[in-house]
Amino acid sequence: MARPKKYRIVEYTLKPMIFKPNRKLKGYVELTIDEVEAIRLADLEEMYQVDAADVMGISRQTFGRIVKIAHAKIADALVNSKEIRTGKEEKCRNVKLVKCENCGKVWRVPNDYDKDICPECHATNVHILEVESDDEKNKTS
Template identity: 40%
Template sequence: MPRPKMPRRICGKPHTNCFKPNAIPLSELETVTIGLDEFEAMRLVDHQGMQQLQAAEVMGVSRQTLANLVKRARAKTTACLVEGKALVFESEE
């Protein structure tokens, strides 16, 4: 059985629930879901320019966990941009 997921501090939320190509209805697009923890990791590192260690402390995770989150978020975002998919943000529980 996998270890339970540790709670992560999330301060920044997406301003919308999805990001998609223009002029194509969401119902016609393949979607990729990005978790709020992945969004927050990418926001802190790529948008705010924090070092990974500092961002990990802000989120309350290890540096390696933060690096994994950023890597997954970048891969999902890149796939959406290159392949014309919709990026859907996970909603709060």
């Protein structure tokens, strides 16, 4: 029996980006949206791994593994002059905005994610602000 897929909550929808070194390219690395979100939480927000894992809806072990992979890819790109590509995976996922009534934090979760707990203060009095559809946005071409 297949294990149910764990939700990996990404707080914002990342547009695919490419970072290029200003010298001869020696290949590329590709960061998934999960990996970008993990290093954002760990390195920019400086969250503890256990809290960051909670925000993403995954285990601390999985979070640690994702951060480690992301760091290795970035190091590879910086040291070995490789392009960094981001956000290729899961770019068309429907998300809803959720607001915490306790601390005012607003974040995004997948539409069918129902564990609505504030990642900031862990309050449960949260409500849905709006439903965004990436598919709708991507329709125009």
